[in-house]
Amino acid sequence: MRHRFWITPALILLTACGAQTPASADFNDADVTFATQMIPHHQQAVQMAGMAGHNATNRELKNLATAIEAAQDPEIKTLATWLTTWDKPVPAPSHGGHGGHEMPGMMTEDDMSELGNTKGAQFDRQWTQLMIEHHQGAVAMAKTEQSTGKYPEAVALAGKIQSDQSAEITTLQRLLAKLPTS
Known part of the structure; x- marks a missing residue:
């Protein structure tokens, strides 16, 4: 008596999927560090962008701040999703208390407070200088991820951050x- 085994496309697909490591497992410590640090870094940039929306007097600066917020909010969500998928802690949103100034470009609480108390042309100038420094820090972090990260989507996002923020710098x-000095 002969037994016949029918191999269906679904069986082939299930077998193939079961033999592979899920893509979410293909990450390393550099990817986790990148995502964990870029979240509060982006949160601070979004907070700074919000300050510009209220305090800036220069229209081009306000428009750039809006663009920064629009770009970085979705990136924060993507980074948080990766950390959750990797079963790693997601940094809690922080408003004001950015204790992570060991990261390149992060402003201290005093920097943020001083910026929040500045008005007019002085605000525009100070905000622009601080955002240049902040973006330079993000670019440095993105370069590190590109050279040491393993997760393809994280490395690709790092490339986008480097490109976008270098252009913004x-x-x-x-x-x-062009801004007045006083």
């Missing part, structure tokens, strides 16, 4: 040159 430097 150029815009900010051009804007700073």
